[in-house]
Amino acid sequence: MPQKDQLVSALQKIVGKANVIQGPKKLKDCAVDGLVPKAIVCPKNEKEISKVMAIANANKMTVVPRGSGTKMAAGGIPRKVDLVLSLSKLNRVVDYDKANLSLSVQAGITLAALQKKLGAGRKGNFLPLDPPFTEKATIGGIVATNSSGPKRYIYGTARDMLLGIKAVSPDGDIVSFGGKTMKNVSGYDMTKLMIGTWGGLGIITEITTKLLPLPEASATLLLSFGDLEAAGKYIRKIIHSSLLPSAVELINGAAADRLGEKSKYLLALSLEGVVEAVARQITEISESSKKEGAKGVKVLKGTKEKAFWVRVRDLGSDLAKKYGSPVILKSNFVISKHVELMARCEKITEAAGVRAAFICHAGNGILHTYILDKPGAGAKLKGLIELIGKLTLEAVKDEGNLVVESCPPEMKEKISVWGQPRHDQILMRRLKEKMDPAGILNPGRFVGGI
Amino acid sequence: MKEKAVFSENTKENIYHCIKCGLCMAHCPVYKEVLSEEATPRGKVQLSRQLSEGNLKMSKEVKNAFFSTCLLCGACVSNCPSGVHGSNLYSGVRWRAVQKYGMDWKKKVMFQLLAKKWRMSKSASLGKWARKMFGGKWIESRMNAGALNVARIPKVNEKEFSDMVPEVTKPEGKARAKVLYFHGCATNYLYAGIGTAVVDVLKKMGVEVITPREQTCCGMPIFMSGDREASIQNIRENLRLFAREDIDAVVCDCATCSDGLKKEYPHLLLDLRQLGEDVTDEELKAAELLAKKVKDVTVFIDEHKDWLPAMKENGKKVRVTYHDPCHLVQGQKITAQPRNILKAIPGVEYVEMPGAGDCCGGGGSFQVEHAETSRKITKRKVDNIHSTKAQILATCCPGCTLTISNHLDPSLNMRVMHPVQLLQMALSGK
Amino acid sequence: MEKEKMVKELNRLIGKESVLGTDMQIQLYEYDASLIRSKPDCIVLPTSTEQVSKVVKFAHDNGIRVIARGAGTNLSGGSISLQGGIAIVLTRMNNILELDIENQRVVVQPGVITLNLKNFLAKHGYLYQPDPASEKASTLGGNIGENSGGPHCLKYGVTSNHVLGGELVLYNGEVVQIGGKALDNPGYDLSGVFVGSEGTLGIMTKAILRIMPKAEAVKTMMCIFNSIEEGGDTVSAIIADGIIPATLEMMDNLTIKAVEEAYNMGLPKDAAAILIIELDGLSDGMERLTNRILDICKKHHVREIRVAKDQAERDKIWAGRKGAFGAVGRLRPNYMVNDGTVPRTKLPETLAKVIAIGKKYNLPIANVFHAGDGNLHPLILFDERDADELKRVHAAANEILKVCADMGGTISGEHGIGVEKIHGMQLICSSQDLASMRNVKVAFDPDGTYNPGKVLPELQKTA
Incomplete structure (x- = not known):
């Protein structure tokens, strides 16, 4: 690997001096599970991202894409954090086709800003996604983490709304999948594949989505x-x-x-x-x-x-404001078990002496557990780890799993944040190896440590 | 040696309208059980094309495909959106296959007897022969009756129906119409009761019924089994007797016969002529005329229901359901008329069964030769019938009657009757 | 491997009754509903996942290509054995394995016929939404392979929105479970990328599908127009007014005539266009919504509106629409169907161009399409025995693909790329896009065992 100085100057050449951030405080703010990046790059467009990725790929530098940073406490501990790639400058509405009820928008725009634009006028539209971090969450982040909210019951999730995705592959190729049409079977459905990959298969730079008319x-x-x-x-x-x-x-x-x-x-x-x-x-x-x-x-x-x-x-984001990395768990399960699973989880947390808030998307089989106590350390931490293990087993009993959406890094070392390993991880690993052979995109943070 | 052309020009052209959409599969009773492309109508249309274009040679395998995976029920024809007339293709292939490989001897004997007019076999009593053939010890030991339980095949008529019925039956009261009655072989040999009922009901409606003594098998079973040469004799004979301008209708009590008389005769004659057989213009005209006159007896009665004498209620109620024979529902799109008749009978509580239009699986000799497939199809049918809890199953085809009655749960004591038989009972106050 | 040896080995593996290999049998599996023909070396009709796995492992170990096939109603040549090998026909794996009403899921084998599943669910008051026109014959496995659409996808999404997971037989015979009855299983959306992969990634031997309770009310109306432009404009106007009906289907004059001949529905044979609009949901407010739609129709000079009075009338309308392709077969012996899709606002303009292309090449084109989705189905009519005509058909079809791509659309909305449109992939994908897709193919099927020569043009070259 070249010296850090060489690297920085190469990056500066691409994105401009001001857009390569090296201030220690800022770097520390962007740390992932305590791992501080060497630099934060803020490219202005896909071409710049492409060039950055080409350099990173050639030098086997790892890259963590970042929107508003609301999900930085999630995922496994990264193997290495060299660069944080911020998408905040890609925040343009590329194409709002009102009559077609479709929208193309860059990844860095916040959902809140977007909804404001869409809802304006006599016959407004909206993008029916309502994930946590109402004000902060960016479109790119929502899609990359497949984040969703209560109204997914009727509207579905990103996979039901998205029509296309533009991304930059780990080796710097700008790729674009899907488009403005409501249906598309021209080649593989790469759009769906990219959703929820935590940036592991490519950096999402733009999405195209269906819209719905605002309800009467x-x-x-x-x-x-x-x-x-x-x-x-x-x-x-x-x-x-x-x-x-x-x-x-x-x-x-x-x-x-x-x-x-x-x-x-x-x-x-x-x-x-x-x-x-x-x-x-x-x-x-x-x-x-x-x-x-x-x-x-x-x-x-x-x-x-x-x-x-x-x-x-925003119940979870409020906790995050308070504790930094609160413990938030997401169990999935077959939909008929809404109250049964909640009852069992309540009993288990009570027995463990832990205060917890539960919110369940009852029609979708998703239960969020928010641990209200500060995670703390020592014995308390150990208790929480045991608790997560037990709650995971409960979800697995109902044909689901448990993902730790947020927790302090010292806990991550001792748990599996993605729940019990599943049979299909072998396919995921092969996909990752093919699409990111150098393993530079968010390595270690996703399911099975990929 | 060059193989003979399988199809006439107009039949061949029809092949090319198969766009292979596959929608026929949804309607094919055999495909639902066999689930291979060979069993699909589309598959057989495509094989017909290969044969016709010389890309496939006639073989025993081909013969088997066209005989063992098709009931000739006509469902694919009536449901083909592109208008491909599969039955014409299948019977054409069967014909050439039989020419090359011959026909099963049992079938051959049977058809020869059917083809030669009944009057010739009268003294020798085909009836007795047939009874032996279907019911005797010898046959039970030697002949494989396939899906049919030999013990449950009905007894052969004591006397052939054609010997029981007068050539001319005068109407009761005012004469309103004159019809020719074409009763099929089944009525003649097995179900004389249907024949008696038809004549009786028509008589009471004021219709003069002429039942030509010399009539013979409609030829369809023979034709469908690939022996076109033999069937043409029957066709000619029946045209001579029934293609008459001076009558109001030719009524039939058998779905297959009426379908044949109405739809197959004209097409077949034209086909044969195009393939170089000696068919005259007069014969073609006669076939057209007959096609116009032929009516299933239920259609005739329903058209003239106001001629029916009043039926009295006697307080008794009987639960009846109706099975659509393929050759009525698919071939002739007749569904309402038999039901109208049943519903008009005061003592009948009519109940519709699920899948009333689905094939019974019999298909004449199909059930004998391809028992396993046939049995599965019949089972669906019988389950549907039993689900209605009806006491009587009405249907307009003796073939279906034979098959279904053979498979009904014996403990339920259900009867299978022609709607006209029920009408006859109602008219005579039973 | 020699064919005879192959058949012998397969007989030993899964039993003689499930293996076909005579010349006649092979001719029966050389086609689907497209124009392509090519023969497999032999055919197997397995009845279990275990048998599928055995056959695939055998094929892989011996370098034999494999193609999975359902009812063979594919419209792009996807189910054709381009490079011989074994055709695995899944029609005999036709069991509905589990109806789980409590969890609103059904688990099926791939050979279940789509309409059979729907009829089965209807008895329990539930629905499986996707409704491709071929549903009475096509299998769910095939629907999954092609990511089939259908009229109701306008509101409810295509097949992939209803497939939550299942069991895959991988290239080497290994069996893997993906997704599940529960939503949001951690990891990549493998079901998402598998559905619509046209049999090139693996064979799904079990599928977990989402079902939903039947809608409270349904309203189906047929709006008849004297000009096709006005029909098209009406579609755009309805969407632009913020109404998304359950369906928005359109047929042009040529199609209307053929459908009328086949189904005797009492359609006016001189009408230029018919729109079939269906609303579903709660009964409250449906009347007002209907009137809003009818007002829009009137503004666009609708000639006549017929509202179905009952289920029987509704069924009749849909039978006509779903049999439209077949009915068009009455007009000429062959058709080539295109299923290019454009942003719905571009529909009228695209349609005009398609009509012009028909004129240019002197070919009749019947149009029947999912107007609400912008998904066209121009059916170019011809006779394949006429070599000159066939040439013009291919030229016209290519031009239509190009028009769709130029309009910001795509070359296939629901029939798949298969073989027929593979040369059009470069119209909508850059070589980088294709390379990315190729990575997916290699990750799932490193040795190119499954369905060679389909979907991705580069793979066609190297295969």
């Missing part, structure tokens, strides 16, 4: 239940009916508390669509839920409704 009306129903069994029965009824809520969130007391609601178990149903359908669902669900044991029913609309969902999405 929306409302949220908060149903409070005294016990999980009744809540579970009612959830089952809803998700097997022809009713069409856009989110079905089951929230435990500790989580409800943080959302400013008092309820042992809160079921939050978001309703969106034509005016008549929203009105009818409010009435129907209000009545039927009471019969099924709901103790209270609250209807949220307008700014209160919006604020509620932001709090749901």
Whole structure:
């Protein structure tokens, strides 16, 4: 490897002096699990990224792509961090085709800024993704980490919305897959392959996505239940009916508390669509839920409704503000086990003497566990590690797994952040080896240490 | 030696309209069981093309493909969006295959007897021979009846139906119409009760029924089995007897016969002429005329339902379901008329079965020769029938009657009848 | 390996009744619904994953190429054995293995016929959304291979949006489970990249599919237009108005005539275009939405609107639409179907160009397409026995591909690249894009065992 000075000057030549950051404080802020990069590069376009990658590839320098840095506590400990590649300067809307309901946008733009643009005017549109870090999350980061939120119940996730991806491959090739069309089977679906790869197969620089027209009306129903069994029965009824809520969130007391609601178990149903359908669902669900044991029913609309969902999405980011690297877990499981799994996890955390907030995308089989205590050290850390092991087994029992979305680096050394190894890792490893043969993109951070 | 042309020009051109979309597969009862391309109508159309273009030689394997994986039910024809008439191709290949490799001897004997007019075999009593053939000890030990349980094949009529019915039956009351009655072999030998019912009901409707004594097999089973030369004798004979301007209709009680008389005769004669056989213009014209006059008996009755005398209720209710014979539902698109008749009978509680239009799996000799496939198809049918909890299954085809009654659960004591038989009972107050 | 030896070995491996190798049998597997013909060396009809795995391992060990095939309704030559080898026909693996209503999943073998699955689910009040026109014959394995679409994909997405995982037989016979009943399994989206890979990456011997409860209400309407431009403009206007119906289908005059002849639906044979629009969801507000759509139609001079009164009428409309390709077979002996897709706003312009291309080459073109998705299906009609015509057809088809690419679209929306469009890949992919795809191919199938000569042009050269 060439000397650091040579390297820096080569990078400066590509992106300009000001866009290669070397200040120790800034470098430290961009550290991943304590590993401090040699430099932060902020390219302005794909061509610059391409050149940076070519140099990195030739010199076997590892590269960590970065948006707003909201996910830096996630993933395995990297094998090496040489360069952090910031996409913050790629924040342009490339093509907003309103009549076609499609959008091409660069990776560095935040979702919040984007939604503002899309929603403007008489007939506004939106991109139906509602991941955590409402204000900060960038499109590139959301797609690279396949981040999602409560409304995935009706709208799906990035794989259901994206039409195309532009990326820079580890050897510096600018590649572009898919396009503006609603359907596409011209070659492999590389767009889907790139989603959720944590930048491991290429640096996502631009995405093209479908959009939806903003719904005519929306409302949220908060149903409070005294016990999980009744809540579970009612959830089952809803998700097997022809009713069409856009989110079905089951929230435990500790989580409800943080959302400013008092309820042992809160079921939050978001309703969106034509005016008549929203009105009818409010009435129907209000009545039927009471019969099924709901103790209270609250209807949220307008700014209160919006604020509620932001709090749901940002429960984890609020913890991050407090603790830096809080412990946040994501279990996936078969959808019928919503309350069963939550009940078991609650019992286990209680027995471990740990306070936890639980929020479950009940219609999708995703449970987020937010450990409310500061991770700490020593015996406490050991207890948490044991707890994660137990919770992982619970999810596996229900045909799922457990991913540690955030935790302090000292914990990572002792756990498997990606849950139990699965049979299909062999294919993932081969894909990684073929597409990033030098292993320079985010090495070690992804499933199976790839 | 150059192989003989398999198809006439107009049949051959039709092959090229198969765009291989494969939608026929969804309608083929054999494919659903066998699940290989050989069993698909598309596969056989493509093989027909290969044969016709000389890229495939006639072989025993080809013969087997065209006989063992096709019931000639016609479902592929009536559901082909491109209008490919597969049946014409399959029967053409069967013909050439039989010319080259001959026909199974049992079939041959049978067809020879059917082809020669019944009057010739009267004294020798084909009836007795057939009883021996189907029911006797000898046959049980020697002949493989395939999917059919020999013990459950109905007894042969004591007397042939053609000997029981007068040549002319005068109507009761005012004469409203005059029809010729073409009763198939099955009525003649096995189900005389259907024949009696047809004549009786028509008579009560004020219709004069002429039942030509000299009529013979419609020729379809023979034709479908590949013996076109033999079937042409029957066709000529039947044209002579039935192609008449002076009658109102030719009624049939058998789906296969009416389908043959109506659709196959004209096509077949034209085909044979194009292949160099001696077919006259008069014969072609006669076939066209007959095609216009032929009607399934249920269609005729339904058209003139106001001629039916009133039927009284006697308080008894019987649960009835209806099976669509392929040669009515696929070949002639007749579905409503038999049901109309059944629903009009006061004592009938009509119930529709799932998959009423699906083939029964019999296919004449198919069930004997390809028992395993046939049995699976029949099982689906019978399960559907039993699911209705009906006491009587009505259908308009003696072939289906034979197959289905052979496989019904004996403990349920279900009866299989022609709708006209039920109508006859209702008219006579039973 | 010699064919005879191959057949003998396969007989030993999976039993004689599952191996076909006579000349006649081979002729039966040399085609699909495209124009391509090429013979496999032999055919196997396995009944279990274990048998598939054995056959693939045997093939791989002996350098024999393998192609998986379902009902053979492919429209791009994807199921043709271009380089001989073994055709693995999966039609006999046709069991619905598990209906898991509680978890809204169904687990199927690849040979299950799509419509059979839907009929089965309907009994329980559930739906599997993708609905390719060939669904009554095509298999789910084939749908997965091609990432099939269908009218309802406008609202519900294509096959890949409904496949959550399954069991793969890899190039060397190894069996791997990918994805699962649960969502968000950690790791790359292997199901995502596998679906639509046209049999070039592996064989899916078990698929986990998403099912959903039946919609409360459905409304199907047929809007008849006197000009195809107005039909096309109506489609754009509906989308631009913020309405995404469940389907937005269109047929042109030539197609209408053929469909009417085949199905006797009472369609006006002189109409220039028919739009089939279906709404589904909650009954509330559907009437108002319908009126909004009808208003848009009226603004575009709709000639007549027919709203289906019941399920039987709905079924009839869809039978006509789904049989449209076949019906067009009545007009001329052959057609070449293109399934280029453009941004939906470009639809009217693209359509005009397609019509001009038909005129230029003096070829009749019937158009029937998923208008809401911008997915065209121009059917170029001809007779393959006429060499000159065939030449013009290929030239016209290429020009149409190019038009779609130039419009910012793509060359295949749902039928796949297969063989027929492989030369068009460079219209939409750079060599870097193709190299990237090639890496995926090599990662899954390093020795090029599966379906050689398809999808990727470079692989065609090196194979």
